[in-house]
Amino acid sequence: xxxxxDRLSSMRETKIRHTLLKRKQNGFTDLDDFxxxxxxxxxxxxxxxxxxxxxFYGLDGMCENFCRVLDAHEPxxxxxxxxxxxxxxxxxxxxxxxxxxxxxxxxNLKNLEFIKNGATNQWSKRWDEQRFPYDHLKPxxxxxxxxxxxxxxxxxxxxxxxxxxxGFGGFLDKIKxxxxxxPDKKAFYDAEERCVLAIVAFIDRHIAKIGEMIKTxxxxxxxxxLETMKKxxxxxxxxxxxxxxxxxxxxxxxxxxxxxxxxxxxxFQLDGLLYPFYEKDVKEGITDDETVKFLIANLLLIDPHYYxxxxxxENDCDMTNKLxxxxxxxxxxxxxxxxxxxxxHPACDKAFLKKAVSCLLKNKNGWPRFCNxxxxxxxxxxxxxxxxxxxxxxAVGCNWxxxxxKEFPMNDTxxxxxxxxxxxxxxxxxxxxxxxxMRLFEIYNEHLKKAVEIxxxxxxxxxxxxxxxxxxxxxxxxxxxxxxxGLDISECASLYTVGIDGAGLAVVADSxxxxxxxxxxxxxxxxxxxxxxxxxxxxxxxxxxxxxSAPRYCGGETESDAWANRLTESWVxxxxxxxxxxGRCLVPGWFSWSRTxxxxxxxxxxxxGRRAGEPISHGANPNPGFRxxxxxxxxxxxxxxxxxxxxxxxxxxxxxxxxxxxxxxxIDTVTSLIExxxxxxxxxININILDKDKLLAANENPDLYPDLVxxxxxxxxxxxxxxxxxxxxxxxxxxxxx
Numbered sequence: 001x002x003x004x005x006d007r008l009s010s011m012r013e014t015k016i017r018h019t020l021l022k023r024k025q026n027g028f029t030d031l032d033d034f035x036x037x038x039x040x041x042x043x044x045x046x047x048x049x050x051x052x053x054x055x056f057y058g059l060d061g062m063c064e065n066f067c068r069v070l071d072a073h074e075p076x077x078x079x080x081x082x083x084x085x086x087x088x089x090x091x092x093x094x095x096x097x098x099x100x101x102x103x104x105x106x107x108n109l110k111n112l113e114f115i116k117n118g119a120t121n122q123w124s125k126r127w128d129e130q131r132f133p134y135d136h137l138k139p140x141x142x143x144x145x146x147x148x149x150x151x152x153x154x155x156x157x158x159x160x161x162x163x164x165x166x167g168f169g170g171f172l173d174k175i176k177x178x179x180x181x182x183p184d185k186k187a188f189y190d191a192e193e194r195c196v197l198a199i200v201a202f203i204d205r206h207i208a209k210i211g212e213m214i215k216t217x218x219x220x221x222x223x224x225x226l227e228t229m230k231k232x233x234x235x236x237x238x239x240x241x242x243x244x245x246x247x248x249x250x251x252x253x254x255x256x257x258x259x260x261x262x263x264x265x266x267x268f269q270l271d272g273l274l275y276p277f278y279e280k281d282v283k284e285g286i287t288d289d290e291t292v293k294f295l296i297a298n299l300l301l302i303d304p305h306y307y308x309x310x311x312x313x314e315n316d317c318d319m320t321n322k323l324x325x326x327x328x329x330x331x332x333x334x335x336x337x338x339x340x341x342x343x344x345h346p347a348c349d350k351a352f353l354k355k356a357v358s359c360l361l362k363n364k365n366g367w368p369r370f371c372n373x374x375x376x377x378x379x380x381x382x383x384x385x386x387x388x389x390x391x392x393x394x395a396v397g398c399n400w401x402x403x404x405x406k407e408f409p410m411n412d413t414x415x416x417x418x419x420x421x422x423x424x425x426x427x428x429x430x431x432x433x434x435x436x437x438m439r440l441f442e443i444y445n446e447h448l449k450k451a452v453e454i455x456x457x458x459x460x461x462x463x464x465x466x467x468x469x470x471x472x473x474x475x476x477x478x479x480x481x482x483x484x485x486g487l488d489i490s491e492c493a494s495l496y497t498v499g500i501d502g503a504g505l506a507v508v509a510d511s512x513x514x515x516x517x518x519x520x521x522x523x524x525x526x527x528x529x530x531x532x533x534x535x536x537x538x539x540x541x542x543x544x545x546x547x548x549s550a551p552r553y554c555g556g557e558t559e560s561d562a563w564a565n566r567l568t569e570s571w572v573x574x575x576x577x578x579x580x581x582x583g584r585c586l587v588p589g590w591f592s593w594s595r596t597x598x599x600x601x602x603x604x605x606x607x608x609g610r611r612a613g614e615p616i617s618h619g620a621n622p623n624p625g626f627r628x629x630x631x632x633x634x635x636x637x638x639x640x641x642x643x644x645x646x647x648x649x650x651x652x653x654x655x656x657x658x659x660x661x662x663x664x665x666x667i668d669t670v671t672s673l674i675e676x677x678x679x680x681x682x683x684x685i686n687i688n689i690l691d692k693d694k695l696l697a698a699n700e701n702p703d704l705y706p707d708l709v710x711x712x713x714x715x716x717x718x719x720x721x722x723x724x725x726x727x728x729x730x731x732x733x734x735x736x737x738x
Contacts, residue, residue: 002221004294007080008333011301014078015336016706019718025104028723030594032265032715033337035303037076037086039104045072047094055095055125057469063191066091066261066473067198073260075202075209077229079222082291083249083298084206084229087256090263092153095125126151132465137454143424144451145417145602147595148458149498152413153470154258156489157266157396158478159405160273163254164247168203169238171196174483185486188471192483195473199257203237244277244287248295254474255303261474265339266396267305268404270296271324278323289326296330304339304716306396310352311343312373314388320349328352331367332359337709337716338367341395344678345373357670361662364689366711371395371649371685372678379683380647383497383585390647398714399591399619399649399684400499405480408493410462411648412501412591412714416455417599418567419504419606419616421447422511426534426607435527437516441566448574452500456578456586459498463584466490496584499648502571503592503599506553506617506626509567510608513560514550521559534605537612548609554622554638556631561638568642576646589648590620594713597729615729619713620650624733632656636673640680649683651714655734656689686711690734695719699731710734 021038023029045068050061069091076086093105127150134150141148166174172193179189210230217223232249241247258264281287300307309327310320331338342356356368377390380401393401400411425444429435466472467488476482479489518525524546538544551558568590575588592599600615608623610616617623620639627634632654639652654673660666674685688711698705702720710719710730719727 004290008294008297010080011078012334012336015301019721020703020706023721029721030723030726031717033304033717033721034259035086035301036088039088040074043072043088045069045089045094051128051130053125053130057128059187059191059471062091062471062473063194065094066195069094069260070198070202070257073202075206077206077209077213079213079217079226081298082225082229082245082295083252083302084210084233085252085256086302087260089260091261092126092263128469131468132461134458134461137458140450140454141458144447144454145420145599146451146455146458147413147415148455149410149414150458150462151469152410152462153262154264154266154472154475155397155400155411155413156408156475157268157394157402157404158475159480160251160268160478162405162478163250164241164273167236167238167240167250168196168200170240171477178483178486182486188486191473192476196477199253200237202257203233203253207233207237241277244274244281244292245295247274247277248299252299252302255305258474259303262470262472264475265305266402267307269309269311269394270307271309271321271327272319275321275323293326293330293333296327297334300331300338301334301336304337306339306341308341308343308394308396310348312345312347312391314391316347318347318349320352324352325355328355328359332363335363335365337365337718339716340368342368342370343373343395344370344674354667354671357667357674358662360687361660361666361670361689365709366686366688366716369684369686369711370674372683375643375678375681375683376401376647376649379645382646383587385495393647398593399501399589399651401647403495405478406493407495407497408463408490409495409497409499410459411499412593414455414459414499415501415503415592415595416451417504417602417616418448418502418571419507419599419603421451422508423603423606430531437512437520441512445570445574448570452574452578455500456580460581460584463490463496497587497647498584499589500575500586501589501591501648503595504616505564505567505590505620505642506623507606507608507610509553509560509564510550510623511606512563513553513558514547514608516559517550518546530607534607537605538609544609547607552622552626554626554635556634564638564642568644572644572646587646587648588644590642590644590650592616592619594726597725618733619653621653632673636677636682637680640677640682643681643683651684651686652677652682653713654685654687656687660689686714688734692735695731695734699727702727
């Protein structure tokens with residue numbers, strides 16, 4: 001008799017096998033795992049292009065190609081699992097952007113229609129520049145190395161309560177109702193309807209596949225499992241989910257569709273929305289805790305969406321419940337790349353928090369991570385939002401939060417490389433007779449203001465025309481006012497609190513600190529000598545080491561710490577002072593995502609001793625080697641002081657030695673660190689606990705460690721899937737942080 005433990009072991013083995021096969025098919029991918037399965041033999045999509053540039057846009061283009069990609073997906077059913085459905089391919093792959101195109105598709109370019117259209121030399125097709133050009137912004141965007149947000153996909157959060165109450169059949173009824181009310185929006189409703197019908201057809205293929213498997217299955221317990229799976233799929237193909245099992249399966253199918261459409265990875269308050277199903281089913285004897293844990297583990301395996309657990313409601317009451325504990329048990333049982341975030345607040349369930357920390361120490365796979373409910377809520381309210389709405393905001397991305405169903409924040413799609421801004425300021429000051437760090441800071445602020453202006457114009461362009469280019473036809477189904485008004489969420493969101501992150505804080509802070517220390521205070525270097533060293537990329541190693549050894553950001557009340565605070569004040573003032581279109585505001589944060597290599601390649605040598613082209617600092621973290629002792633408390637305190645204060649994060653990324661035992665003492669140590677960081681105003685903590693020898697061995701031969709998971713930044717990934725250069729960057733960061 002197969003136990004749940006037996007089945008979970010089989011599921012993990014399949015996951016590891018898929019991880020290696022996907023790397024063979026896709027090449028290295030420095031991204032989330034996404035939960036995809038390998039491309040099946042014979043898989044093919046013939047895209048339809050409605051633009052002369054060889055791409056597709058708008059309602060008809062997005063709808064038609066979504067249906068084609070989804071229709072090409074074969075049903076995925078593993079008899080060991082209780083939930084079915086997987087996805088393999090993204091719609092954006094067919095817009096011709098080589099940055100996103102997997103190797104298996106690049107190798108088959110001859111089969112793509114846009115080759116015949118003669119558009120092979122125009123690869124960036126995600127934004128419709130023929131209709132909505134921004135050529136006047138491009139020189140400035142390049143100058144300041146801005147990640148513009150123009151063409152950014154998804155990065156907001158659905159309200160799954162809508163889906164759980166309506167189901168796919170309810171979506172169809174709602175579309176029909178409002179199409180009659182808003183006849184001028186017929187094209188919008190027709191596109192939405194076609195997408196829902198494609199999802200229902202996707203479910204139908206799974207039902208048929210399960211039916212075929214039942215006929216040949218001889219193991220009684222597996223046959224019974226398949227029959228239950230088939231019945232659940234039949235119930236939810238049009239009906240709203242009514243059981244815990246059905247809610248999980250409905251979520252799995254919707255997540256497959258939304259991932260394919262625009263890479264959506266935003267989940268929901270997992271222990272909140274699923275709790276009524278759990279409570280009802282347990283009361284009626286329909287399920288038990290072991291089955292619930294297995295279903296949650298299965299859901300996490302299908303797709304590592306960003307789910308949140310625990311937290312506090314608008315009345316400051318803790319929301320931890322029995323299901324919160326079961327979710328941690330479920331994640332522990334499958335122990336794969338998970339993106340669970342635990343909400344921490346002063347009144348939180350201490351036993352639950354300790355259990356979450358225990359999972360982190362036990363499994364050493366970078367989950368869960370922890371966010372500060374109090375600081376994020378109070379900060380977000382400073383944007384003019386009421387407390388109830390602020391408490392609805394959940395952690396559903398690498399560094400970002402969102403109000404489900406109501407907000408269009410573009411979070412984690414917009415960034416300014418402040419190291420590049422500093423470089424431009426240094427160039428300007430070079431010609432001036434009188435030089436100083438304060439004069440450099442004045443010039444820096446002038447450039448920063450221009451960079452934010454350019455970024456804001458790009459953001460407004462994107463919001464104004466996103467519905468014309470990439471209407472969010474799948475996520476619209478679970479957003480407020482979209483189907484009711486016949487409008488894309490980009491047109492009718494209740495909140496447009498757009499996140500804008502600064503990247504490279506530590507590089508800039510340490511550079512200012514080094515100049516103040518070595519040139520102005522200690523007189524060890526002149527400005528002319530500095531400029532010569534920067535121009536020749538530190539040919540004189542003595543000068544580089546002199547600058548590099550200056551007291552650093554997070555060193556503890558250093559010059560660089562003071563500059564980090566000034567830079568944050570400047571960043572917040574500039575971003576919040578930028579005028580936006582009516583109803584929109586910018587929300588500042590510090591975060592680089594995984595772009596440290598990319599951003600660093602655009603910046604020359606910097607006054608902190610960093611050579612040209614080397615990666616910039618990671619997120620809000622200090623540069624590696626910021627203190628000889630690498631003091632965790634100093635890092636925590638330093639990052640807590642540079643929070644931007646408006647509801648976006650400046651995450652603390654920590655790397656711990658695995659010798660920190662999963663016992664009461666170890667758990668208390670990490671728990672106290674989390675609570676202290678949050679009491680000081682910190683917003684988000686990501687923690688890695690990795691064995692040094694294992695990490696180095698995996699870097700040499702990743703195939704020997706296919707199950708090794710690291711928290712790269714806000715997301716977790718399989719180490720074997722990362723590119724050699726990115727693996728080395730992660731290794732260097734870990735070793736200097738341990």
